[in-house]
Amino acid sequence: MAKLFAFFYDMLMSPLEKRWIARVRKKIITDLEGEILEIGTGTGANFPYYSKEKVDRLVSVEPNPFMIDQARDRALENGLKVEFHKGMAETLPFKNGEFDTVIATLVLCSVEDPHKVFKEIKRVCKQGGRIVLFEHVRTESRSLASLQDFLTPAWKHLCDGCHLNRNTGRYMRESGIEITREMKYFKGIFVELEGINR
Known part of the structure; x- marks a missing residue:
């Protein structure tokens, strides 16, 4: 399943990438600098937007x-x-305080234990x-959230563990990270979150 998912991922995401996701990637990545950890790199969709001068x-x-x-x-x-x-976000093989920035895009829906991540x-x-x-997250719309809940069990099986209804923002807040910016799209189905490690 992992090989099949990897093979079709870019093809399935292409319409959304062209319509607007690529613009979001560019906006949040272009100014990143220093030592950067990217969690769940996938096929490298973020790579075109990093500044070689700043990283x-x-x-x-x-x-x-x-x-x-x-x-x-x-x-x-x-x-x-x-x-x-090659590794899991729950057990990162790095030293304490090693990175200036940690970034993840469209991946925390599929981790096994978001608290550990x-x-x-x-x-x-x-x-x-x-x-x-x-990330894509549990929507603010009650009816759409119910649909996400209904679809998630089958969706997880088809899409490499992806939870349509995960409330990633809540996990981030509970971790103690200070959220400094939050932007929601499409009734909160997608969200940009930026925080400072306190």
């Missing part, structure tokens, strides 16, 4: 080896030097460092 070090963690292969190709296409690690994000991000997220 001192870019580190990727991704559990799907087939997606890592595609991300390596995309890094080469964009002339981007990336350190790739945010604990790890806080651990590896420097005090005062940035946490930048773009």
